[in-house]
Each structure stands twice: as structure tokens, then as C-alpha cells.
Amino acid sequence: METRWSQPAGIFELGFFKPGGPENRYLGIWYKNISVKTVVWVANRDLPVPGASPLVLKIADQGILGLFNNISMIWSSNTTTLVNVTAKLQDNGNLVMIGQDSEVIWQSFDYPTDTLLPGMKLGRDLLRGKEWHLSSWKSSQDPASGEWTWGAEKLGYPESKLKQRGLVKFRGRPWGSDLRFMSTM
The missing domain is CATH 2.90.10.10 (Bulb-type lectin domain)
Incomplete structure (x- = not known):
């Protein structure tokens, strides 16, 4: 049951x-x-x-x-x-x-695990020491943390980054410019 x-x-x-x-x-x-x-x-x-x-x-x-x-x-x-x-x-x-x-x-x-719901955050809160990012499942049958992550990093203007095992595979343009994305693959 x-x-x-x-x-x-x-x-x-x-x-x-x-x-x-x-x-x-x-x-x-x-x-x-x-x-x-x-x-x-x-x-x-x-x-x-x-x-x-x-x-x-x-x-x-x-x-x-x-x-x-x-x-x-x-x-x-x-x-x-x-x-x-x-x-x-x-x-x-x-x-x-x-x-x-x-x-x-x-x-x-x-x-957060692998799903971004309305009201969730991505990025960092330096005052509270929190960081929010999404992490893929290991496989469709195993919800353990996988090798892909999606989050926001701040180096100047914040930007979104998709990483595979810590290596940046895709990044968004800085949020202060426009909303187009560019790939680093």
C-alpha cells in the first residue's frame, strides 16, 4: 500500500x-x-x-x-x-x-531536482549561502543526480549555463543584454 x-x-x-x-x-x-x-x-x-x-x-x-x-x-x-x-x-x-x-x-x-516550477529560483543567494540549479536524473529509471545541470551564474550580468559533468555546453547571453542564446558546443 x-x-x-x-x-x-x-x-x-x-x-x-x-x-x-x-x-x-x-x-x-x-x-x-x-x-x-x-x-x-x-x-x-x-x-x-x-x-x-x-x-x-x-x-x-x-x-x-x-x-x-x-x-x-x-x-x-x-x-x-x-x-x-x-x-x-x-x-x-x-x-x-x-x-x-x-x-x-x-x-x-x-x-530543486530536475524540474523548475513557478516560484522556484535559479542562481545564488550570497547572503544565505544558497545556490539553486537543476540536475538531470541519472536515467529514466534512476532519479539520482545525473551529469547535466542547468543554472544561473553571475559574472557581471547573470547568465544561464547548461553543463555536462561541470563543463559548459551551452550558455545564454548575459541577462542584462537580450534573451538570445548561444552555444559553446
Whole structure:
């Protein structure tokens, strides 16, 4: 039996999925009403849970959102807080942990995988030390981080770059000029 959670608008669903077979399971978010499961975010993409061990997603002590099997914590939000928190899947597909006064303590949009949804960011926040980029799946059956990334870098004006194993394969013109793209292939 699979456990799934939907948000109020019914566009997205959070739950456990097995791409390509029963070997490995992942916690992810996907579109609810598309016949072909279209996963837009994977929590434990590089840490699959093998076999049929029971999985639980819960808020543990000190406000950590964690994915647990019967032995240990597989994945976590890597946050700690002393306030009471709740987890919510928002209408835009963002899984958030909300504290007092509706303050967002953690959000999946800060950890994009291979899909850019409205409201997500690409680039860097130097004040908070965050960087946002997309990373391909390893294969259609394996959501582990692949060799392709897409993001924005700032050297003067920001520009978009597609990289394969860290090598720039395609770059957009600086955002301060125009929106045409040029290839470095």
C-alpha cells in the first residue's frame, strides 16, 4: 500500500514511488492528475531505500522533517528549531515546514531536482549561502543526480549555463543584454 498526501487544489501529490521496479523507493512530489507519473521533486534522490522496508515521513524532535525506515533516518530537512512546526504541501508543489507566525523554516523549492516550477529560483543567494540549479536524473529509471545541470551564474550580468559533468555546453547571453542564446558546443 502506498501512502500519498495531496494539497488542497489537488494538483500535486507527495508520496513514495518506485521508478522502474520494486528495488528502490523514493519520497517525491508529482502531478496528481497526469496519467504518466511526472515527478517534479525527489527528497532522497541519491539515497534510495531498497526493498520493502517500512518508510515513515515525520517531524522528529527539534523540528526535523525526516524520512525513516525501521533502522535509521534516510533523509532529513537538516533543520532544527525549538518552535512547533507543521509540514504542508502547497498548491504550487512546494513542500514547506511552517513555524510560528506562518514563518517558512524549510522548503523543497530551495532544493530543486530536475524540474523548475513557478516560484522556484535559479542562481545564488550570497547572503544565505544558497545556490539553486537543476540536475538531470541519472536515467529514466534512476532519479539520482545525473551529469547535466542547468543554472544561473553571475559574472557581471547573470547568465544561464547548461553543463555536462561541470563543463559548459551551452550558455545564454548575459541577462542584462537580450534573451538570445548561444552555444559553446
